[in-house]
Amino acid sequence: MTQIFAPAADTWLRLFLAGGLALLGGGLVGVIGFAHSAYMTSTDFRPQQPVPFSHKHHAGELGIDCRYCHSGVETGPQAGLPPTTTCMTCHSQIWTNAAMLEPVRQSLTQQKPIAWTRVAKLPDYVFFRHDIHVVKGVGCETCHGRIDTMPLTYRAKAFTMEFCIDCHRDPMPNLRPEESITAMGWRTPSDTQKQREAIAAHEGIRFGELTHCYVCHR
Amino acid sequence: MAAEAYGLLAEFGSPEALLKAAREARGAGYRRLDAFTPFPVEGLSLALRLARPGVSWIGLIGGFAGAAVALLMQVYVNYDYPLDVGGRPVYAISAFAVVTFELTILFSALSMIAAMLWQNGLPRLNHPVFAGRRFHLASKDRYFLCVQSDDQAFDPQQTAAFLRRSGALSVELIPP
């Protein structure tokens, strides 16, 4: 009987086995990592908008309050996008014929809405309400990030269930006083914990009752 | 010396002949011995003074590992997001028993078989003995005794003669 395989064959076979195992493990880790990646949570994406609206300019530099445009935020589930007329309250006075604002004027004259691209969108089976969060002392910044530094708006936080549930388990770290709800870059004063507890108590937050399914899914 | 051969391969017609030869070889002071048989032959490892295999211990460890992994996993997921499931306890050990048992067995069995292959140095596709002309009979109905060349007492001529004396049907020098 003669050798069927050359000595090298062993090396190859073992390499093959080791490689296979490595690939398997690596693949698993890779897939899970990909699911958490910025790509999948679309936090890396700055969609083009019909009008290159800059929150940095309006909210940051001019310091317009969020609620001026997103008027529904305290009254309903949806913060709402501003109607064209809201834009025109100022832009009928200033930058009246800036080319950049042509779509806005078009919208008003032709009664056609501006087709914005939604940046913050949750799946249909998630029933999120802005009003209750705002009323209970969760600031805009908590979910939307430093909007006042965004020339083009993007999704600052990954809107995964983990993200929501973390806060629903313990809202404390994200609570702020009423007057600072829309404030950006709001720093908590020295006696943070006490103050947060005070807010929590004052708002009567139902700790431990915010993590069951029907709070968000119906 | 040892460089030019792997060893001498002696062929025997029955397990009994092989056993006899193996004992004689030990008696003659050969230590680097190995035998090849078509099925496990009782007393052979004794005759060759092989160490008791330690596969069972690895199996035991694997079993404990499996149980631990299973229990920790199940306890952790319920600790991470405790949900009220039909009023059952959050850490329902009785319910966790099944998966724990399954993983115990899985880990134990796999670890033993892996250990067996590892200790046997398998897979090994190319091995000197395969070069033996009549070695293919080792998986049929012949029984081989191999004296390796790295044995102190190994000497191609004398060892071959010794093996023939102890009843080998054929003796062959295996190249390295």
Next chain:
Amino acid sequence: MTDRSADVLPVNQSLGGVTEQLAGIPLHFPARRRWLATMVFACALLLLLMVSIAALFTRGVGIWGINIPVNWAFAIHNYVWWLGIGHAGTLISAFLLLTGSEWRNSLNRFAETMTLFAVICAGIYPVLHLGRPWYLYWMFPYPATMGVWPQFRSPLEWDIWAVLTYLTVSLAFWYTGLIPDLAAARDRARSRGWQIFFGITALGWRGSAAHWSRWSQAYRLTAGLAVPLVVSVHSEVSLLFAAGQIPGWHSTIFPPYFVLGAAFSGFAVVSIIAIALRFWFGLENLVTDEHLDLLGKVLLATGLMTAYGYVFEVFDALYSGGPHEIQTLIDRIAGAYAWTYWGALVFNFIPLQALWWRRVRRCGSALLLISASVVVGMWLERYMILVTSLYRDFLVSSWGEFTPTFWDWSTYFGTIGLFLVPFLLAIRFIPMISIFETKELLHEEQEERHGG
């Protein structure tokens, strides 16, 4: 009796001859025609399965006859049936190995192979029966962006782990036992292709003394683990039902009842295969009438134990005296699906009684027919346990009825194809009877002859 059991195999055959004969089956395959014909048939069934699955995934489980209340039917029912069949393989090779009944050496290889593919057939059902199968991976614990985990109190969750463990361990056990024979085939092979195929699969096994000693230990210990595993797996499957409160399910007898039933149906299938193979490949010298005799005895024993399960179930219902339990009992005996109950009784236990006679046991064709009837009977039993319990549970107002649709049947028959195709491939490419164990047994017998 003892000396008969001493030589199950006729001793007037040489080890070399056995080796050539068995290793020869894959290398110089006899009965190509028959094999091809069967293969075509099997592939047709497999195709049917593919079509059924395509329809299922595109249109949804609605294509089956299931409804509320009978929302589990063929899928779960055939799942249990296949898994049950699978168990015999492990029991034969592992359990009998431990008890040192070496006559099993001629049967264990194809019994294990049968197990492997039966478990695969069973394994696809839990996937198929899901409403949204593409979310199957939610049943495994992985760090999800949802922060939600599987629910380990659920029998279905246990099920996944049990079946996967069972599949992996059976595979490992089967392969470990196969290595030395692959080596034998490698050494017999002449053509380069066969040499490489068997060369790699044999992992370079040399049959050295050290190999054998480690191998034996690992093999025996794995066998030792496989036996409780089988028991646990099918007990767990029974909990799938027993954990629910439905009358006819919620019973402590279920685990042993299921395990015995499983062994019963499994041994029946083993007998069928044994008889078929020895007829195909002229293996009468290795799978002897002695084997059939022993198989017949085992079949009879497990059958009687299953019958005890039936009796006890009736007693259970009457003893509990729960009106709903009794209602279900009556439904079984006289309800819309009484035919399954009586069918199960008749097919399982009436022909079985013939096995009391040695002549019947030793007659291949007779044993074949009885085994076939047992397989049918056990299929009916599972139908009975599932549908009869669900179609009428507690509230009269929720009672319904179940009629299988074309797709129910096509999926079921399709899985038979899924079983046959790989099995046929296996007997084509792998020694279907353990060569070295046969030789071991043969050698011992010859020794005894010389000794006595």
Next chain:
Amino acid sequence: MTRRVPPDSNSSQGPGLRQWSGIEELSGDPAFQAWVDAEYPAAAEFTPTARREFLKLMGASFALAGLTGCEKSPFVAALPYVDQPQDVSIGVPKNYATAVVLDGYAQPVIATTYSGRPTKLEGNPDHPVTQGRSDIFMQAAVLGLYDPDRAQGPTRRGEPVSWNDVADHIGALRAEWGRTQGEGLRLLTGPVTSPTLSRQLDALLKQFPKARIHTHEPVADGGRRNLTAAAYGQPLDVDYQLESCAVVVSFDDDLLGPGPDQVRRARSWSSARRRDGNGPGLRLHMAESVPSITGAMAGDRLVTEASRMPSLAQALASKAGVTGAAMPDLTPVEREWIDRAAAACRSAQGRALIVANAFGDVATASWVARTNEALAASSLLRFTTPLQSVANAGALADLVAEVTAGQVETLVVVDTNPVYSASGSLNFREGMQKIRSSLHLGLQRDETGELCEWQLPLTHALESWGDARAIDGTATIIQPVISPFYDVRTVHQVVAMMSGQLDPAAEAIVRETWRSRLPGDFETAWRQSLRDGFVRDTAAEAVLVRPDPAEIVPPFADDGLDIVFRPDPTVWDGQFANIGWLQELPKPLTTLTWGNVIAVSPALAKRIDVANGDHVKVTIRERSTVGPAWIAPGQADNTVALYLGYGRMRAGRVGDGIGYDAYAIRPVDQPWLTKGTLHKVGTAEVLAVTQLHHRMDGFDFVREVSVEHPALQPPPAQPSLYPARASSKNAWGMVIDLDSCIGCNACVVACTAENNVPVVGKDQVKIGREMHWLRIARYFTGEIEAPRSFFQPVPCMHCEDAPCEMGCPVDATTHSPEGVNQMVYNRCIGTRTCSSYCPYKVRRFNFYDYRNAPDSPEQAAHNPDVTLRSRGVMEKCTYCTQRIEAAHVAADKENRPLREGDVVTACQSACPTRAIVFGDINDPDSEVSRLRRDGRHYALLEEQGTRPRTTYLARWNDKRGDRQG
């Protein structure tokens, strides 16, 4: 065209946050068209107008949560308003008071709208008649609005035309009528209570004095007016004062059954029934030929032929000492029943009321009238002059006669469907050929619309300006809650065109009517009425009448079977045939869906050897029809019941070609009870019933208590292996009073509407896949000839130790700290274990994708607060969790705890008898806690140890009570 009421003026509403106001104008904003184009491409398939209006409708909201099935790329277009209206906050529902119409009667509703889409109707709690309760027709009306088969624009012989063409044609006709003074002009209306329409028709007749008006009411309120005319000498409407009754004896009168008066009667009946806590407050004795839900609730029920009623009524009359009432000969069973009834009446001392079938015969009615007189029960009856009155209108038969005589040039059919619902013997269809010019005004191009030259589509009540009177006469000014999204007009607009106005404004016509009728400053009163949802103090005046002493002629009797006609319990006279919710609604007592049956008694069935579903042929005066037989337990031996409303050919894609047409063989002179024959045909069909087995088989699903044993055995305390869990502040629970539940199904439809429960169709129901979250179980006990019947609504029990939750491998169903058994659709992978383990089988599974096509108009009817369930997902009753969470948010925003009544489930608010009570069981003072302490309280299958949160109150057994006292 519609007006908005400034929010401030709501403050005048006093307590309660009822701010119904005029609808927001949403049309004309192209903003949404683009958006909907993106979301609903196939909307393009509508006619241009329809599409434009539909876009308007859909686009109104970009908060259609859940409407798009699966997740898309997160970056979808978002379209804000160009000019956002003042009081619109997206996603916040608004409520408007208005009314829908059943057989001309107003059904006052509060319409919930999301960004202009009405999605749910609740009863108007302020309304004197319904007091916030509702029935199946009111609940289902909203789906009629989105019926995809509505006529979307005017047509002439099927060809689309414009309203200008219509105006031209009517102009031409008017010229002709002018010459002939309306000679040859005939109008055919359905039942009408609308003051505006009456006013308009009167005006029209003044213009064209020779024109005539006829009315056609296939069901309406039966022969009630003829009966009163015979019994009291003048046609009357009657209202039973059940609250003050101790005993009611009904001669085949299904007073609790479906129809315009069901809500009022069910309400007063149940309050009377509950009057005293320790026993049944009102006892019902009923003699009936066809099993009805009233019979099911009756404590003492006699099964006998409809043709026996006169004799029975006479017998009771003679017992009550009515002059001229000789004792007729009765069977022993009948006599015993009469004795018991008479005894009960006597002991009731003036608080006993005898009622006769509205579909019954004159003799019975007359005897009953006199018996009431004799029992001094007049105070229990309130008579009013008929509401449904068009000045000297003729009957349909007269019209047909004129048509055949060729005296009719022009026929205007106003919102009725004679071609389908006229008696077959009239041959109305053939008659139509003789008419030169015919116009049909109606929502659909139905059988009549198709045959008429012109079909002029009308608005749905929810998009109309109009008015109508409720059953008691209280008028409601109907205001649109949404602007019409098809090219349609209100009936008033069309009639106004006929009387010469060119393009009348819908609102103006109605204002015109009320300008003279509203007291005080018109604008204020007008707004007030709109906000209230009804015009105060407009109930009809009671009239005092005495029975007419004329000789009572017993109705002719010949041998042969009694053939009884009844309106269908769910599609009524056929007008609801295209409403999927009602087609799939299990009919009381049979649980039949998607069709009608020919109900026969068990004895008769045995005699001609038929089983359920076997086809039988009913022949009446050489006209015959074939339908599936149904063996009705408790039906009189020689009575056969036919159900109207099926066998339609032009109802639409839902209602076409289902069931048999009973109108075809319905005699004109005996529309409700006649004689005929029955034969077995030999063919058969499978009926789509949702409950296969109706016997309680000795189980105690429905328990009973009696006056001598008013309390049930409290269950033994069951030890639990499970750890005690801490509940949160609120713990929700529901108690259902089986003594009040009349099985009317209002709760089921309400649940369907509130929770987007899909309609699965006949074939799926046949194989047991109906999706109702709440089923009403029907049980019989006793012998099949005269069984006792029980209703038991079965929603999810929300078990505290729920078996289903334990079965789920992925945590898709878990328990909330408030004790709600949660079902998370988006986590469900469809193992169906939960349903297998559920002892109550209340879970429902999406075997297929049952959702409407993403662009079908029905989509707009969906509640945006509830996810649409996709294929392969389990679903079930959630205790209307969207309402619970909304209440939590509202309360949390005000930083206050939840109060009793903050959360009202859909089924609870719909129930006409208030049998369903939902609330916080942690609050000892809540209604639900009070009921849980009641002696009649028990849990279904409590021996299973599931500890349900949904529990029941046992039913009172009147009979046993009688024997004792």
